[in-house]
Amino acid sequence: MSSAALDAALADIDTVFDGFASFDETGCGYCHAPEETAYLRTPHVRIPVDVVRYYLFEVSGHFDDHAAVMRRLLPQAARAMADGSLGPINYGVHGLSRADWRSWPAGQAAAIEVFLNAWWRHTLTVPEPPYGIEDTFETCTSIARTVTPFLDGWGRGPVAGAHLAHCAGSWLSDLLSDASPFSWWYDDTVDEGFADLRTWLAGPGASRLRAHGEPDLAIRAELLALPYEERWDHPYWDSPSATN
Numbered sequence: 001m002s003s004a005a006l007d008a009a010l011a012d013i014d015t016v017f018d019g020f021a022s023f024d025e026t027g028c029g030y031c032h033a034p035e036e037t038a039y040l041r042t043p044h045v046r047i048p049v050d051v052v053r054y055y056l057f058e059v060s061g062h063f064d065d066h067a068a069v070m071r072r073l074l075p076q077a078a079r080a081m082a083d084g085s086l087g088p089i090n091y092g093v094h095g096l097s098r099a100d101w102r103s104w105p106a107g108q109a110a111a112i113e114v115f116l117n118a119w120w121r122h123t124l125t126v127p128e129p130p131y132g133i134e135d136t137f138e139t140c141t142s143i144a145r146t147v148t149p150f151l152d153g154w155g156r157g158p159v160a161g162a163h164l165a166h167c168a169g170s171w172l173s174d175l176l177s178d179a180s181p182f183s184w185w186y187d188d189t190v191d192e193g194f195a196d197l198r199t200w201l202a203g204p205g206a207s208r209l210r211a212h213g214e215p216d217l218a219i220r221a222e223l224l225a226l227p228y229e230e231r232w233d234h235p236y237w238d239s240p241s242a243t244n
Contacts, residue, residue, distance in 0.1 A: 002122060006082060009111070009118040013078045016111040019043045022068035031062055040069050049085055052076050057092040060099070070099050071108070081139070082119050084130020089139050093184050097142040116140045121153050124160040133163040134170055134181075142185035147193045151200045154208070161212035168201060168209060168217045175201065175224055176231060198224045 002010075020043060027037035039047045040055070040063075056077050060066035073095070080086035102109050120140045123129045129136065141147045154160060174181040180194045206221035223231045 002082060003118070003125070006115075006118040006122045009115040010079055010082060012111045013115055014075045016107055017071050017074045020068065020071035020074075022063065022065045022072055025064050025069065027064075028062035031058070040072050043072070047073070047076055049076070049080055049087070052080060053087050056086070056095045058095065059093075060095070066095070067099050067101075067104070070095050070101070074112075078115055078119075082122075089131055090135040090183070093186065094139055094143055097145070097185070097187070101143075113144070116144055117149055117153055120150050121155060124153075124155050124163055125157075127159050127162070134167055137167065138182055138184060141193055142182070142190075145187065145189040145193070147196050147200070151197070151205075156208075158212075161208065164205065164208055165212060165214045165217060168205065168214070168221060171197070171201070172217070172220050172224075176220065178228060 022040045025037055025040040027040065036051050036054075039045060039051060052073055055069060056073055063069050077086065081089065096112065101112055117140075120136065123131075123133065123136050131139075137150060140150050144150070154164060171181040175194075175198050180190060181197075182190060182194065185193065201221045202224040206218045209215075209221060210218035219236055223234055223236065226234065
């Protein structure tokens, strides 16, 4: 079951991107079957979900007009992302993260931004969402090219707290070593996103973890505020919890 905010965001995507197509699209003659490319040229025709997934994660250079293709795919792609029917989302760079969608007309950019935030906030309320919470987070942040709204929107409560504990447990080994935990975020905004995530985890995130009954994760998160050498020289690492 989705939320009212997510339903509204998806309805807006449907309205804003209704009728779009890449009308002169030829696709890649080596990778794209003619009957599949024809979907991109034809508005108002439902595209098989496996074709949506394939094109959504295809490199932009394989299209004549990548931005137009993303607009064509968005209504179906957004719904499939929200309900989990898209298939895996953690195996490649999402097409929207390759598109300069913030330069699109204001209504289009706003619809995408609202959708990402609604999808993320809803996911945090679901104990077992269709996609892993880390994969959803990275998909949202790499498309938006920022972690800030998604960290700010990290709701409270037991479900959101459990998701935070899971993410922190996964991220901290990389973050403590000053490595990025992101697998598919490559552009020049990733360093800022990595730094913002580290700062948030060391402060508000650590407080949330402690309140959720995860003192060990909270201590490790707080170590992120220390310089690298001090971080690893900290007495925490001599404790039984660190050893375990």
